[in-house]
Amino acid sequence: MALVQGLATVPAGVRWLPFLIPTAHLLLIPFLARNLSFWGMRLVLAGLILNLAAMLANGGLMPVEPSVVRAVGSIELSELRPGDHVPGTKNSLLAASDSRVSFLSDRFVIPMPGPFRAAVSIGDFLVAGGVLVAYVEVVSRYSNRRGIPDG
Numbered sequence: 001m002a003l004v005q006g007l008a009t010v011p012a013g014v015r016w017l018p019f020l021i022p023t024a025h026l027l028l029i030p031f032l033a034r035n036l037s038f039w040g041m042r043l044v045l046a047g048l049i050l051n052l053a054a055m056l057a058n059g060g061l062m063p064v065e066p067s068v069v070r071a072v073g074s075i076e077l078s079e080l081r082p083g084d085h086v087p088g089t090k091n092s093l094l095a096a097s098d099s100r101v102s103f104l105s106d107r108f109v110i111p112m113p114g115p116f117r118a119a120v121s122i123g124d125f126l127v128a129g130g131v132l133v134a135y136v137e138v139v140s141r142y143s144n145r146r147g148i149p150d151g
Helices: 002-008 017-034 039-057 066-072 122-145
Strands: 062-064 091-093 108-110 118-120
Touching: 017 039, 039 062, 039 122, 066 091, 066 108, 066 118
Parallel strands: 062 091
Antiparallel strands: 108 118
16 A cells, blocks of 8 residues: 555656556465465455456556545545546546446445545455454464463
8 A cells, every 4th residue: 555655646656556556466366375274365365356357457547436536535536537547546537437347446435534534345345354354263273272262
């Protein structure tokens, strides 16, 4: 995320985002595949693949609809044209009719206050759920090995 934030603020860096973001996702696949004994990692991998599919199908950035950008409220839409990179994000502005696999795009708004409000995808929900499940699995396995009774 720090890479996205940093590059997304530099005009020359924005050109690299459609290559670097999918590459970062691809680099995670071997780690996730090595840890498939954890159900949480399976969920993370599924979410990552869904996000990767949406980005690759749309030129390397995650598509987001204008109405979603408006609902998040951190970017002025009048400054953007369809297909433009949304500053400070991994997104490109595309109407659902102009994006491929739009059902996988960042289309849900997390209703948090101010800077914590964000657009997320189905894949993001799977990743977040998978991280939570993997955490519980790791703690459970570790406590079982140490002879600590489960809570």
